[in-house]
Amino acid sequence: MSDLQPATQFPGTxxxxxxxxxxxxxxxxxxxxxxxxxxxxxxxxxxxLRPHAKTHKIPEIARLxxxxxxxGLTIATIGEAEVFAAAGVDDLFxxxxxxxxERAARRLxxxxxxxxxxxxxxxxxxxxxxxxxxxxxxxxxxxxxxxDSGYHRxxxxxxxxxxxxxxxxxxxxxxxxxFTFPGHSDGPGMxxxxxxxxxxxxxxxxxxLEAAGFGDVEASGGSTPSAALSSGATLTELRPGVxxxxxxxxxxxxHCRPEDIALTVESTVVSHQDDxxxxxxxxxxxxxxVLGSDRAAWATGYGRLLDHPDARITALSEHHATxxxxxxxxxxxxxxxxxxxxxxxxxxxxxVDEVQVVxxxxxxxxxxxxxxxxxx
Amino acid sequence: MSDLQPATQFPGTxxxxxxxxxxxxxxxxxxxxxxxxxxxxxxxxxxxLRPHAKTHKIPEIARLxxxxxxxGLTIATIGEAEVFAAAGVDDLFxxxxxxxxERAARRLxxxxxxxxxxxxxxxxxxxxxxxxxxxxxxxxxxxxxxxDSGYHRxxxxxxxxxxxxxxxxxxxxxxxxxFTFPGHSDGPGMxxxxxxxxxxxxxxxxxxLEAAGFGDVEASGGSTPSAALSSGATLTELRPGVxxxxxxxxxxxxHCRPEDIALTVESTVVSHQDDxxxxxxxxxxxxxxVLGSDRAAWATGYGRLLDHPDARITALSEHHATxxxxxxxxxxxxxxxxxxxxxxxxxxxxxVDEVQVVxxxxxxxxxxxxxxxxxx
Numbered sequence: 003m004s005d006l007q008p009a010t011q012f013p014g015t016x017x018x019x020x021x022x023x024x025x026x027x028x029x030x031x032x033x034x035x036x037x038x039x040x041x042x043x044x045x046x047x048x049x050x051l052r053p054h055a056k057t058h059k060i061p062e063i064a065r066l067x068x069x070x071x072x073x074g075l076t077i078a079t080i081g082e083a084e085v086f087a088a089a090g091v092d093d094l095f096x097x098x099x100x101x102x103x104e105r106a107a108r109r110l111x112x113x114x115x116x117x118x119x120x121x122x123x124x125x126x127x128x129x130x131x132x133x134x135x136x137x138x139x140x141x142x143x144x145x146x147x148x149x150d151s152g153y154h155r156x157x158x159x160x161x162x163x164x165x166x167x168x169x170x171x172x173x174x175x176x177x178x179x180x181f182t183f184p185g186h187s188d189g190p191g192m193x194x195x196x197x198x199x200x201x202x203x204x205x206x207x208x209x210x211l212e213a214a215g216f217g218d219v220e221a222s223g224g225s226t227p228s229a230a231l232s233s234g235a236t237l238t239e240l241r242p243g244v245x246x247x248x249x250x251x252x253x254x255x256x257h258c259r260p261e262d263i264a265l266t267v268e269s270t271v272v273s274h275q276d277d278x279x280x281x282x283x284x285x286x287x288x289x290x291x292v293l294g295s296d297r298a299a300w301a302t303g304y305g306r307l308l309d310h311p312d313a314r315i316t317a318l319s320e321h322h323a324t325x326x327x328x329x330x331x332x333x334x335x336x337x338x339x340x341x342x343x344x345x346x347x348x349x350x351x352x353x354v355d356e357v358q359v360v361x362x363x364x365x366x367x368x369x370x371x372x373x374x375x376x377x378x
Numbered sequence: 379m380s381d382l383q384p385a386t387q388f389p390g391t392x393x394x395x396x397x398x399x400x401x402x403x404x405x406x407x408x409x410x411x412x413x414x415x416x417x418x419x420x421x422x423x424x425x426x427l428r429p430h431a432k433t434h435k436i437p438e439i440a441r442l443x444x445x446x447x448x449x450g451l452t453i454a455t456i457g458e459a460e461v462f463a464a465a466g467v468d469d470l471f472x473x474x475x476x477x478x479x480e481r482a483a484r485r486l487x488x489x490x491x492x493x494x495x496x497x498x499x500x501x502x503x504x505x506x507x508x509x510x511x512x513x514x515x516x517x518x519x520x521x522x523x524x525x526d527s528g529y530h531r532x533x534x535x536x537x538x539x540x541x542x543x544x545x546x547x548x549x550x551x552x553x554x555x556x557f558t559f560p561g562h563s564d565g566p567g568m569x570x571x572x573x574x575x576x577x578x579x580x581x582x583x584x585x586x587l588e589a590a591g592f593g594d595v596e597a598s599g600g601s602t603p604s605a606a607l608s609s610g611a612t613l614t615e616l617r618p619g620v621x622x623x624x625x626x627x628x629x630x631x632x633h634c635r636p637e638d639i640a641l642t643v644e645s646t647v648v649s650h651q652d653d654x655x656x657x658x659x660x661x662x663x664x665x666x667x668v669l670g671s672d673r674a675a676w677a678t679g680y681g682r683l684l685d686h687p688d689a690r691i692t693a694l695s696e697h698h699a700t701x702x703x704x705x706x707x708x709x710x711x712x713x714x715x716x717x718x719x720x721x722x723x724x725x726x727x728x729x730v731d732e733v734q735v736v737x738x739x740x741x742x743x744x745x746x747x748x749x750x751x752x753x754x
Binding site: 124273 | 398399400401432454455456474475476477479481482500501503504507530531532533561646647648649650651661663666667668670671672693695696697698700711712713724725728729730731751753754
């Protein structure tokens, strides 16, 4: 693992209780397996893989993804593009309908000095604004048109894709394709429907662009729940993010198993409901400031305990997770360390400066979350 | 404002669109007024004020609070204590039932070299563990016993406070009082009930300690919703946090007015539901990675727009806020900047490296969020 920082606190020792909790741990064996499984799955279907790096924000993980065959990275912001371009990633797609003023245009062009760069557009006005801000350099940054495939966030309806692409072309931008995020795949039993919606939107979007004379139209889709199901009829590229780590949402939806979860937040039992330990509730020192507080309507709690699947986090404050322990089981004593699986893992690396890397229970060192906080 | 960093990007200009969004703005006039109003309110009731600095994590704001009469700061973690002690704050209370191993004890003692330091305990075992870890220095760190006044998070029932205090005293710790967090005050119409619960718990806790021979027992309570109502019968100290900034939760609960809100996240309209702008939905570039995703069951959305109180944020992703615009109003054009009020402001400074400080619409410079990410 070439890029790993050397361990300073307890080199070569078995992972031990000498680092303060809450601490974010990455099991690198599981991480590598997740990366390899997704890469093989995309390859088997003839799809290019462009993982979303907003999940981890860590150059060392990006390098593992690229080494396994990813064609480049997806990111959400110019700041993330700057970090990954500086780390040597040479093919980047900002899958977001940026509104680009002059200052942002200069930053995009600096990234384009190092990497092939594409950004999202979902309106004629947004494309015209981007072209105006880029000025004479308008040809240096490609765009893809974002489609709404049913999640109803950003993106145009497929029937409007042609008008956006033509406006972009008229303004001097190179249009290379369409993309969509089937975010409605993140619900119980929704993945199949979302994949059908994604395929229909991409097929309609590609047809609309081809009718306007665009060739070699990229069709990019894919989220972690849908990635395994998406097929290559129209699709050319997948952009899953969460798969590298897994999380409690994917576990509850059946898209990963607990043994596939590579990131946990090790936390300490700091309080029992009563000192005698006879209650069924305990408090962990991990809260929303390390786990994030996303909780889908269908989720059973605010995160899970990896080694105690019947326990539930029923409340979350900034530094407290209230855990209901399964009745009949005796509560772990104060001071016990437990591994929490965040509900939505994309929020967790962004809340810490570094993650601790463990292999087979042995601490290897740490990785800096280089793109933490790069929201703009 | 002595500690303000000089503005580098647009000195002396009116706050302008030259900084990338989303950007966290602090209106320092409103901030100073909030600090002054709370200080006067505590003084009038003869209560000591010890603001919770986890909300802002910014030494310059702490200094304004202390200059207005605060006796010291409350914090949640040893890492926060380290930052504020290094910034010169000499009276700190970690209002959290820490589980203290040897390494944490060394860190606490290093803080105690610079500041008067008190920590929370809510179990005999936790107190004994703290004393053991402190060893010969056990007398250098005071403790207060945490009481559960109805929020049912950490803290003991008042009837159990005596046993915890006696265990702490037997272990060599100095016990200076009791404290509670009436967190159930954060609900519609709950503040009055929570204040009654807080007073009852503190009175019972103080009585329990006095019966065991403890004197001069501090009774510390208070959250932003309850702080204005708490009175001095038993209470000696208030610990509100959110009041410095206000947020959408306090606005919706009626504990602050929109004109009292000092922190906003300026964001850009990046997408309309359709390019013609005839829908009632828009997308802002602020998401959970800058706003946080706390949403109480009674909240009307994922945050509010300061200047458009009838708009609602109906969905939140990491970099997208979906805003439902009031029917009949025309949508602000793409590229428009809007000020978002986070639901729970304690999450927002923790998501950025610095906040931008504005006075009367003029940019003054930035403050570093020095204790960002100090979860342990």
